[in-house]
Amino acid sequence: RFLDYLSDLCVSNHIAIPVTQELICKCVLDSKNSDILIKTELRPVKEMSQTHEYLSIEYSEEEVWLTWTDKNNDHHEKSIRQLAQEARAGNAHDENVLSYYRYQLKLFARMCLDRQYLAIKEISQQLGVDLIFLCMADEMLPFDLRASFCHLMLHVHVDRDPQELVMPVKFARLWTEIPTAITIKDYDSNLNVSRDDKKNKFASTMEFVEDYLNNVVSEAVPFANEEKNKLTFEVVSLAHNLIYFGFYSFSELLRLTRTLLGIIDCVQNP
16 A cells, blocks of 8 residues: 555656655665565576476576565565466465565556656666566466556656657658658658667567567457456557657558557457
């Protein structure tokens, strides 16, 4: 409740309140108060003869671990996959730890909302693009936790400098700029080459977004699972911002648009 209360204080009507954000950042991120937060680390996957299911990460040689200190000042650590697996098995303590961590991620995202760089600078050092991507794409984690990581990716790494809004389609041009012949692939060949640098950093994220949305379209009843809908909402929101920050070429944008229109056209059975 405390973390949720701080999250609500950061915003008003979905718009950040910079003064309050700054006060909360200075308090929450102060080293003196580090014991209230769960720390996140990337560690190499251990090679063990008896490998548990939650340790077999197909797309990475690293895994995400959480470390925290309890009220008795005892140190604890577990991989996030192990926490998720044991929470599903009915372990109330691990379920509570994951719930607390999810609200912590929500607070971090609110602290970074609307490019609050005081928070972004600190949080992005611990929660990098690769770490957040691993948790977004990990099907072993619960949907609400993956949705929180997706939301965090947007506000810590995507909606920040050097990304700026661009016009994906130019509706007006000078007559002299209009070529005599053009194809879809040539349409945006003269755009800023910095897009390639941005795309390289978020290549895995963009691939995940497109694959996830394609899977949603292919499902017989796409919105039957309310928990999964939380993740779907955040993935669509992330796709929306990636588009408006100019991550997609025109041909890629057409492909993604067809997928999004397919989701809108999905008709659920009564």
